[in-house]
Amino acid sequence: MTSPEPGSSETLRLGTYGAVLLLVGGLVVSPLPDSCRLAQLAARDTAAGRTIGIVMVGAGLVLVAAAWVRLWRAAGAGLVDLAVVRRATAAWCAPLLLAPPLFSRDGWSYAAQGELTRLGLSPYVWGPGILHGPIVEAVDPRWMATPTPYGPLPLLWGAGAAGIIADPWLLVVAHRLLALAGLALLAWALPRLAAWSGRDPVLVSAVVLPSPLVLAHGVGGLHNDLVMVGLAAAALVVAAERGWLPGAVVAGLAAAVKVPGGLVCVGVALLSLPVAATLPARLRRLAEVGAVCVATLVGTGYVSRVGTGWVAALGVPAQIDTPLSLTTQLGRLVPGTEVLGAALVVATVGWIALWWSTGTRTGGLHAATCALTVTVLLSPVVQPWYFLWIIPLLAACALGPGIRAVLTWVALALGVSAPLGSSLQGRPVATVVTTALVLGALVVLARSIRQSAPSDHLEAPRAPAR
Template identity: 50%
Template structure:
């Protein structure tokens, strides 16, 4: 199992050298064989096939690991140790790979270089930089400011003070993503014990799922570090002190602002049962003050200021097909144009309504959710994060990482666990079909065909259905 997963990761990394964007100055592009693969349609499709095959192997071994863990073939501590060991070995081949399935990693490297150069990353995009560090940045984002908090920017600036090699800077950011994975490895078993779920099975669902490995580790998105800090904030805020949890929540928000939503669970869990409305408001104010103070203090101390507030609108400049409000608004605009409404008027309105609805729902959860219970707090957080993702004006598939660690720790109904399994598998396999393909229609079609071939083999066969069913049923049993 471990060795086969390592093989899958190696195939993903090797195929990624063909399909991923690389800086023009990288020495790898001096290899004639690699250039031949990258510059021909047949070569690129071969690379994509290798990547998809590697992801398929990882997915199959992940389901096997979940099945083994659900069956309790070892003692609980042994199962948990196995899951953590697998997470390490399956991640190792991806550490030195280029950013896969998205160019965001190259943007992270360039934004850190901006900080090191003394250029405000909230005012300028990577396009103002000269040299190799900006060569592989997506042209769509080369002129836009960074939409991230001070943590990845300051740490990226620290890395840029050591080296200007974009590949090494990307490896540094991938190590930050692995810090998020380590935090999840520590926090998820504790969260699972709150609800009576199996710590080992919950860890298997989170740490080595195809979605986590493809989007979090291979894609090195900041979301993995953010959600790791969120999980740690909830555990520390409940088991130690709410103020300590609020500090970690502020750090999570300092990676990406949605990380601050964990404050909802910290408030709900840290209050006594049946807390009155006034007590909720006081605790909310206290948690909010500490977390915002941490975020603002880090921004000011790091010399970046509060420019990230204005940059929060950057992601909304694109339309993503996973955003429910964007899809609905786009469909409404088709009819609105026929009656003379301005272009995108209903799209903007629908997105705004969705964002307001998410805020209102979050406030209702804070003020009405049962207090004093850890399980209830975890459930409240899942509700808030799910609503935020569903109603967000922009949704990338890696946004599902926000929900996965907390949903996996709940003792969901059989169908709920099956949904977590299927979404984690399908979205992980779909990672190569990210919007970074930018109109590469043959790659999109070929990738969809491979996805349509691999997914039924893993899920729709009798063995696959039985495996998913046994995992889902085991998640209902006492740990």
């Protein structure tokens, strides 16, 4: 990692090799429907085979991470342009297109929920367990009897796909295409958002788009969070370039994926007003944006025939304990930490109020980012992929070098450590080997990050690409 920066073609190949390893290893260790032919692979039935598979997954993530570090270092030095960053992102995503859901079984649940919607059975009332056959063979048993907490947009997409495709794996691929659509929206919006803050669009894109976090959890895990943040980022750009009304509609679509996506309305309302706008005018615009957002959300539920059942299902994720939830962990250690939560809420309101008085594009970006960030920090349930809500928008903000370095480390750590999740439960040998591999990779990659942190080059004078 201390050698001179390699050419972009070598970097692209390195990341592609890593993605291929991730695909092949994923076929060995990821849950598959019992009726799937690949589920009968001999390597899946032996401890040695599964250990090799998980090591391949870990090694693939390490190669992807190493290529990512090289890419944003080259971007910071002005050696690559936005086209190269986007080409690298596409090349590293391509092998994962046909992969099973990685590091989580949620993709199999998405497929089953789409089938429920197609049959006219609301996933807000029924769990996948009422279905039979291959469609539910790989669904996590924990969620078989629970409704979905997601908005109606992915259910509408899943129902459309289920009307054409019957194979569960191909339905998963259809949902991964939806995740990739969210990534494409982010690739379009992020350079524009970065330019608002005076950031280098090429470097910001290189830090975010092909990051281990995005590839492991957004594309590999095909979580709906990538679609949500892509729509949220697009809502801000659309509001600035086309007006608040279409921006509010796009914000409503973000909420129709996951309800917190609607928080971007704060930014949509703010950046659509002149600096001299009065407080009543600002509040009126926020009410208008919110009304359009809610109408879009409700309308999507009407089109998908599932209505507003998501309201009652919002508490479903709280059924599990996640170590990344600060409020949950603090609540166990320090009694009365609800006071801390209240203080953070008050601070957030004050922070947004400060930007509310600016009426600029940067203020709108910062206000929306703040709302989403604090929502994650205060949530009683925080999964690694929840950081997809905030890292892309935070990376585009005009923040200090310390915060920007933290964002890079978080994207690296959450991506490379993805195999340490549920796929290793009950496999001590694979756990030890993978942990050693992950820790070694983090040490080596961290040394490279310290030598050339992205904050050293974020103000390079580049024109934003369209």
